[in-house]
Amino acid sequence: MKKTTGMDRAITKRWRPATQAVRGGTWRSEHGETSEALFLSSGYTYDDAQTVADRFAGEADGMTYSRLQNPTVAMLEERIALMEGAEACRAQASGMAAMTAALLCQLSAGDHVVGARAAFGSCRWLLDHLLPRFGIETSVIDSTDNAAWEAAIRPNTKVFFFETPANPTLDVVDLECVCGLARSKGITTVVDNAFATSALQRPLDFGADVVAYSATKLMDGQGRVLAGAVCGSQQFIDELLLPFQRNTGPNISPFNAWVVLKGLETLSLRALRQSENAVALGKAIEDRVPRMLHPGLASHPRHQMAVTQMVATGPIFAFDVGTREKAFALLDALELIDISNNIGDARSLMCHPASTTHAGMTADAREEMGVTEGLLRINVGLEDIEDLVDDMGQALEKAGF
Numbered sequence: 001m002k003k004t005t006g007m008d009r010a011i012t013k014r015w016r017p018a019t020q021a022v023r024g025g026t027w028r029s030e031h032g033e034t035s036e037a038l039f040l041s042s043g044y045t046y047d048d049a050q051t052v053a054d055r056f057a058g059e060a061d062g063m064t065y066s067r068l069q070n071p072t073v074a075m076l077e078e079r080i081a082l083m084e085g086a087e088a089c090r091a092q093a094s095g096m097a098a099m100t101a102a103l104l105c106q107l108s109a110g111d112h113v114v115g116a117r118a119a120f121g122s123c124r125w126l127l128d129h130l131l132p133r134f135g136i137e138t139s140v141i142d143s144t145d146n147a148a149w150e151a152a153i154r155p156n157t158k159v160f161f162f163e164t165p166a167n168p169t170l171d172v173v174d175l176e177c178v179c180g181l182a183r184s185k186g187i188t189t190v191v192d193n194a195f196a197t198s199a200l201q202r203p204l205d206f207g208a209d210v211v212a213y214s215a216t217k218l219m220d221g222q223g224r225v226l227a228g229a230v231c232g233s234q235q236f237i238d239e240l241l242l243p244f245q246r247n248t249g250p251n252i253s254p255f256n257a258w259v260v261l262k263g264l265e266t267l268s269l270r271a272l273r274q275s276e277n278a279v280a281l282g283k284a285i286e287d288r289v290p291r292m293l294h295p296g297l298a299s300h301p302r303h304q305m306a307v308t309q310m311v312a313t314g315p316i317f318a319f320d321v322g323t324r325e326k327a328f329a330l331l332d333a334l335e336l337i338d339i340s341n342n343i344g345d346a347r348s349l350m351c352h353p354a355s356t357t358h359a360g361m362t363a364d365a366r367e368e369m370g371v372t373e374g375l376l377r378i379n380v381g382l383e384d385i386e387d388l389v390d391d392m393g394q395a396l397e398k399a400g401f
């Protein structure tokens with residue numbers, strides 16, 4: 001296979017992000033295809049026995065088995081790493097495979113993790129249930145309280161784990177402060193950047209160590225495949241993540257990797273337009289709903305921080321209509337916007353987190369993290385903003401607002 005400039009860091013590092021998004025990681029075969037090839041192959045063959053022996057000994061480059069390497073997956077990993085400004089990236093089967101690998105690859109019994117209280121339901125499950133089962137202590141805090149991060153540190157604290165903006169309450173974490181604190185104490189920060197992606201926010205630029213992704217969301221962007229990724233230093237990836245991944249196998253299918261690779265070409269365009277639509281829709285309904293949680297609006301407690309550390313505030317916001325009955329009435333009255341718990345899609349999708357994405361938590365835990373019974377979360381898509389405003393307007397009216 002011919003190595004083109006897309007895999008040559010000396011060249012690709014000089015490219016600006018828009019160029020990296022469409023060309024970074026391109027690794028052409030001898031056929032010279034324009035669009036990246038899909039290598040649906042689990043295994044590889046060798047011209048002679050010494051070649052494979054050298055590859056297994058780590059003395060020669062080349063593929064050996066798709067749990068270890070795959071050309072299509074390698075293209076995705078290189079493109080994500082370039083866009084993120086990371087030394088290295090490894091793709092995973094899903095966002096949760098990425099979060100699990102990013103945490104378990106570096107933690108051992110006796111370690112302590114500080115995590116954000118407001119988080120995707122399964123991320124909270126890792127903190128509340130999985131890690132403690134293996135003797136790893138966890139504390140959950142209000143991630144918007146800078147002093148709470150410092151107060152939660154113990155001598156055995158190894159990792160800070162948070163999302164920003166967080167799912168579904170849109171809590172914004174002070175990246176510079178929290179990552180700086182972690183650095184000064186030798187703690188590794190793992191940032192779940194699914195709501196923003198590198199198109200809108202690059203946590204490594206603020207001192208984060210590891211960025212973990214659900215690529216199912218904005219990166220695919222069209223609601224097709226499950227995918228994930230972990231980005232970090234070459235040392236973190238080679239010494240901690242790779243041994244974990246290669247031996248436990250949370251690998252992405254080459255097909256799914258290919259779909260996401262193509263999605264990345266338009267990521268920035270989609271993320272910016274969807275962010276614009278989200279601000280416009282939020283402004284249009286802000287005065288009609290009892291409580292708005294939208295980092296792109298001045299009413300958000302950390303609006304200024306959000307617009308400073310992000311390029312744009314993303315496609316997702318939430319609002320509270322008071323009760324589950326009113327929330328359901330609003331959802332049921334929608335004609336264009338779909339009822340769906342997915343996010344990052346080019347379609348506008350809306351859901352009731354307390355009965356869906358966060359239904360697995362206790363009512364008390366939901367209440368504590370702000371997932372109230374009247375909370376609705378919306379992913380704003382690429383439709384015409386006037387149609388979205390019209391649909392939301394008529395649904396609010398039918399629900400009595």
Ligand SMILES: *Cc1c(COP(=O)(O)O)cnc(C)c1O
Binds near residue numbers: 097099
């Ligand atoms: C969706 C999501 C995940 C999980 O990703 P999957 O691809 O569904 O496994 C993790 N974190 C956040 C913030 C998410 O939105």
